[in-house]
Amino acid sequence: MITTTTRRSVARLPIISAAVAALVLGASGCATQAEETTDDAATNASYPITIDNCGADLSIEGEPETILTIGTSALSLLDAAGAADRIVARSGEFGAALPEDLSIDLSGVEIVDPSDPTTEKIVGANADVVVGYGLFNSTDEDLAASGITNIVIEGECSHDAGLTSATDFDAIFADIERLGAVFNTSDVAAENVAELKAELDELEADAGTAEEKSAAVVYYFSPASTLSARGGLGIANDILARAGMNNVYAAEESVYLETNVETLLDADPDVIVIAYGLYGEDFETAKALLFDEPGTSDLTAVKNGTVIGVLASDLAPDPDAIRGLRTVIDSTATFSE
Structure with missing residues (x-):
């Protein structure tokens, strides 16, 4: 069952494996409709399935x-x-905090490498599949040789191949459904996508009257790195657009750019959004890095106090981008108060 405590919380279905569902059914002699759906979903997928994986067909032989x-x-x-x-x-994860509001606690799951894992680290994790932003210290061929x-x-396909179109919220929803197909959890994925779409519709209605x-x-990948920004092909560009703002870097055909x-x-720009938390830093630390740059005191956003912070993980191509949009809309709404 999905529960929604407030309009501004994104509810997600509780996750229950087939084995756990079987134990619950055996103990109680009955099951809720949600449990029955999850149990049924574990038996109705047909493998192998083929998915699009950054423009290439990828065959998944079994669940x-x-x-x-x-x-x-x-x-x-x-x-x-x-x-x-x-x-x-x-x-x-590079020291970043776990995403908020996960339906299960992942804090106890081992971090085999805080940065880009090598083939050895990946193989040592004993996982069937890798899901993430791509490989930098390994290759698909190396993993395939180990059956991964x-x-x-x-x-995140731009890390491995050039994006041909911008990533938006529809791409996030499609990715959830794609992973649901891979892991035989399509019913759960579909219901959560419906929840996320409803939340997005409400947020866009809130932003509808905002002045353009x-x-x-902008962001810093580390304290020693140079200033970076989000271009026109990433979800951050879609977030700004839905909040009624024009990205000054929209013409850059990339997601991330130095x-x-x-x-x-x-x-x-009228508004500067600082994406913080990439290496565990807070907003004040990230803002201090920007304000220490020569000339930033002349920026309109700095003079007007229209510099806001959004967790970098809420400006990524995943469901937490909903929260990123909410933060941008709520923060900019206070500028006119």
Whole structure:
């Protein structure tokens, strides 16, 4: 059963494996409709199935039982798809916090590598499949030799191949449904997608009367890195558009791009969104890095106090982007108060 405590909370179905469902049924002699759906879903998929994996056909020979994730978006997507209970190892999170509001506690799942895992680390995790933002210290061929399948998040395909179109909320919903098909949890995925779409519709209605502004999403990958921004092909661009803002970097045909303060000064957006938390830093730390850059005191957003913070994990191609949109809409609504 889906429960919604407030309009601004994204509810997700509780995840229950077929084995747990069987124990519950045996103990009680009855089951709720949600439990029956989950139990039935475990027996009605037909393998092998073929999915699109960043433009290539990928065959899934049987229902995967164990997962290694790379990056936090994989955690949120798998949770929404109904398969987070199969995660046996994590990686590629770079010290970032776990996504909020996951339906199960993943804090005890081993992190085999906080950065990009090697083939050895991946194989050692004993997972059937890898789900994440792509491979940097391994290859699909190396994993296939060990019988491991690599599934790349749709919105992260630009890490391995050039995106041909922008990632938006529809792509996130499609990714949840794709993972539901892979893990034989399509009923759970479909119901959670319906919940997310309803939440998105309500948020867009809230933003409908907002005055149009220009904006930029910027971030630092580490304290020593240069300023970066979000371009026109990522979910952050769609978030700004749905919040009634024009991304000053929208013409950049990329998701992530290295930039500098000079380009930010030239664009001089009305609103600056700082994506923070990429390496565990808080908003004040990330803001201090930006404000320490020469010339930033001349920015309109700095002078007007229209600099806001959004968790970087809420500006990623996964269900938490709904919360990112909510933060942008709520924060900018206070500017006129």
